[in-house]
Amino acid sequence: MENIATKGYGASGSLIGGETLKPMDFERTPPQVNEVLIETLYCGVCHSDVHQVENDWKNTIYPCVPGHEVIGRVTYAGEAVTKFKIGDIVGVGCMIDSCKSCSACYEGEEQFCEHPHGPTMTYNGYFVADGTDYNTFGGYSNNLVVKEDFVLRIPEGLDITKAAPILCAGVTTYSPLNHWGVKAGDKVAIVGIGGLGHMGVMIAKAMGAEVTAITSKEEKRALAGELGADHVIVSDNENEMKQYERYFNFILVTIPNPFDITPYINLIHRRGNLVTVGLLAPYDKPLNNMDVASQARSVGGSLIGGIAETQEVLDFCAKHNILPQVEMINIQNINDAYQKIKDEDVRFRYVIDMNSIKNEA
Numbered sequence: 001m002e003n004i005a006t007k008g009y010g011a012s013g014s015l016i017g018g019e020t021l022k023p024m025d026f027e028r029t030p031p032q033v034n035e036v037l038i039e040t041l042y043c044g045v046c047h048s049d050v051h052q053v054e055n056d057w058k059n060t061i062y063p064c065v066p067g068h069e070v071i072g073r074v075t076y077a078g079e080a081v082t083k084f085k086i087g088d089i090v091g092v093g094c095m096i097d098s099c100k101s102c103s104a105c106y107e108g109e110e111q112f113c114e115h116p117h118g119p120t121m122t123y124n125g126y127f128v129a130d131g132t133d134y135n136t137f138g139g140y141s142n143n144l145v146v147k148e149d150f151v152l153r154i155p156e157g158l159d160i161t162k163a164a165p166i167l168c169a170g171v172t173t174y175s176p177l178n179h180w181g182v183k184a185g186d187k188v189a190i191v192g193i194g195g196l197g198h199m200g201v202m203i204a205k206a207m208g209a210e211v212t213a214i215t216s217k218e219e220k221r222a223l224a225g226e227l228g229a230d231h232v233i234v235s236d237n238e239n240e241m242k243q244y245e246r247y248f249n250f251i252l253v254t255i256p257n258p259f260d261i262t263p264y265i266n267l268i269h270r271r272g273n274l275v276t277v278g279l280l281a282p283y284d285k286p287l288n289n290m291d292v293a294s295q296a297r298s299v300g301g302s303l304i305g306g307i308a309e310t311q312e313v314l315d316f317c318a319k320h321n322i323l324p325q326v327e328m329i330n331i332q333n334i335n336d337a338y339q340k341i342k343d344e345d346v347r348f349r350y351v352i353d354m355n356s357i358k359n360e361a
Contacts, residue, residue: 001030001076004037007357008141009331010065011053020335021053023360024065026137028145035147036084037076038092043139044069044164044326045350047195047256050338052124061124067139067352068094068122069164071154081148089160091152091314092144093167094304095119096136097127100149109306110150140331142357152311155318165195165324165349166317167310173200173252174313175305176275177207182250184208189244189251191235191264192278193220193227196254198348199324201227203313204252206320212244214264223347227325235263246270246295254278260285261299268297275300324349330356 010024031037049066051057070092074084084090097120098105104112113119117126123138138144152167154160173196182188188209190200197213204211205228212231213224224232233240245266253264253276261276265287268274274297292299305313317323326349329337337350 003027003029004143004145006137006141006143007360008065008137009334009357010063010137010140012063014055014060015050015053015338016055021140021338024063026065028137028143031076031078031145032147033078033080034149035078035145036074036081036090036151038070038072038090038144038146038151039075040070040072040139040142040144040354041089042071042161042164043067043352043354044168044324045329045334045337045341045352046165046168047341048168050341051256053338059124061135063135064124065137065140066123067141068092069167069169070122070139070144071160071164072144075143077148083148083153084151089154091154091163091167091310092122092139092146092150093152093171093307093310094122095307096122096125096144096146096150108308111304111306139354140334140352142354150307152307152314155315157318158314159323161328162323162326162351163314163317164351165199165326166314168304169196169199169324169349170203170313170317171305171310172196172277172302173254174203174316175309176252176277176302177204177250178309178312179302180250180273180275182207182209186210186249187247187269188212189214189233189248189267190229190254191251192254192256193224193348194254194256194344195324195346195349196256196278198227199322200252200254201229202322203316205229206316206322209250212248217344241267248272251275252277262288262291265291265297265299268295271296271298273298273300275302277302326351328353330359332356332359
């Protein structure tokens with residue numbers, strides 16, 4: 001098979017300063033014996049896509065074709081592929097490869113791959129082939145080539161037009177709730193009711209927890225209730241925050257921008273845990289160690305999830321009828337969508353109908 005002509009949308013430089021996501025043509029290398037070629041059907045738009053193309057984390061490789069929440073159809077399977085066949089509806093999340101030999105990979109946590117480059121991310125990552133590093137291009141494109149071990153099975157019953165965000169937002173919130181053992185009867189708070197947070201509310205509720213949504217916006221009070229939250233706190237309301245001091249066994253913070261963690265520490269019950277998943281950038285205000293130690297509280301973080309855990313959350317969502325709340329857009333509207341994400345004017349996740357890329361010349 002020859003190289004595969006691919007149409008995508010990407011950024012040649014930072015969007016700051018007038019750059020926009022534009023049509024891009026490039027080639028993908030043909031599938032190897034253990035790889036599949038996937039026609040992209042739907043791709044979620046993650047807040048991290050915005051951070052990445054704007055180089056907020058100072059690690060962006062340009063050109064950058066985002067997209068790591070992909071639902072697609074297998075159109076070719078290498079001769080050694082055993083898990084998938086042509087026509088299967090599949091998913092691709094944040095990673096498309098890893099070293100598979102380090103302790104993290106061996107333990108099913110490929111997101112912590114100990115290779116010098118870490119795992120091969122679906123976009124803005126490195127291939128390591130023939131001694132040369134190559135930039136990876138993601139799901140804002142009409143196809144992907146992925147090793148079968150990094151392809152997910154989409155369970156029957158999941159609406160494929162809405163399921164894409166489960167592959168990032170879903171596993172990013174499920175993983176810490178699962179790892180820290182959230183169970184029926186636990187008092188759980190989800191801070192930030194956006195693309196990640198709205199999934200966190202629904203997943204924690206399905207685990208049997210008493211769920212409180214914490215938001216900075218009064219207008220999200222009703223929305224959080226519709227998602228299943230038992231209680232809602234507006235974080236600027238000092239009386240509400242005071243009412244819930246030492247209340248929660250587990251707090252999951254999904255805020256994607258710099259924030260002060262201090263107001264949330266005193267909401268944690270004795271020996272409870274707070275885990276942050278949203279902000280992947282430094283924040284220089286220190287914790288008050290006495291607030292942490294005086295109640296034996298723990299503060300931690302979590303990063304997406306491994307392949308097995310991503311399959312687990314897909315199955316969990318299918319079992320509990322959990323679907324992200326999404327707004328479908330065409331790829332030609334992606335720059336407007338980015339602006340609305342920054343303005344927090346989306347409920348709660350955009351999904352691109354990638355059929356629209358066929359309209360590009």
